[in-house]
Amino acid sequence: MKMKNDWQSWSFMNIDLHTGARAFAMASLSWDRIAMSPAFRVEQFEPKIKKASWYLTREGKWWVKYPTEECRAIVETAYDRLPKRDFMFFEDAKSDRANCLRASYFAKRIAIWFRKIFSELDKGTWLNEKTRVYALGDGLYFDGKPLHLFRHTMAQYYLAATNWSLAYVASLGGWENTEILNKCYGGIPEHIRAQISKSVHVRFDTLDLNTLIVATGYSAITPTAIR
Numbered sequence: 001m002k003m004k005n006d007w008q009s010w011s012f013m014n015i016d017l018h019t020g021a022r023a024f025a026m027a028s029l030s031w032d033r034i035a036m037s038p039a040f041r042v043e044q045f046e047p048k049i050k051k052a053s054w055y056l057t058r059e060g061k062w063w064v065k066y067p068t069e070e071c072r073a074i075v076e077t078a079y080d081r082l083p084k085r086d087f088m089f090f091e092d093a094k095s096d097r098a099n100c101l102r103a104s105y106f107a108k109r110i111a112i113w114f115r116k117i118f119s120e121l122d123k124g125t126w127l128n129e130k131t132r133v134y135a136l137g138d139g140l141y142f143d144g145k146p147l148h149l150f151r152h153t154m155a156q157y158y159l160a161a162t163n164w165s166l167a168y169v170a171s172l173g174g175w176e177n178t179e180i181l182n183k184c185y186g187g188i189p190e191h192i193r194a195q196i197s198k199s200v201h202v203r204f205d206t207l208d209l210n211t212l213i214v215a216t217g218y219s220a221i222t223p224t225a226i227r
Helices: 007-019 023-027 069-081 096-119 129-136 140-144 146-161 166-173 179-185 190-199
Strands: 041-046 053-055 058-065
Touching: 007 023, 007 041, 007 069, 007 096, 007 146, 023 041, 023 096, 023 146, 058 166, 096 146, 146 166, 146 179, 166 179
Parallel strands: none
Antiparallel strands: 041 058, 053 058
């Protein structure tokens, strides 16, 4: 996908492919919510999840994410290429309500742009077969919700890259639990479960069952206690 000199679209797409944020969370991203050190951290606000936090007049939840070093490099490039301003994708209007409208307008405008780009692409050459099945949903996101496509694609690729670390991907993408990941992406594939079983080693015969449980004052049940 070529976006020559379109650093705004390039930044939006590539950061979203690593954070999985919904449209408003990406569009309202501000530089003061990104920390490069000591640990690379990105904070994104999700209005869909109502948790009594407020940002730009909307109720939602702040997600503190720790993306990969690849994402850090993308953010650094975005900082170098995009105009210097408080918000990544628009100028500060100096009021929460106005900035909320600007973020929403930007999200709608860039969605139209990506829908046009995607309409000219051969889906089969851009995404692998599994992503087309789980992320695209018969073209629903590819044609109708192009920004949400990045979220689904992020989930699929990060699950595969982390051997289906559901907890990490859920925390990175802003899912409150792993149930949705299991439901939408088919759970842990059989070959991954087989790999995990070979790497986990548990030997019950080496456990010391006579160890006292200090916190409760009770001793563990021992074989000699069962007669």
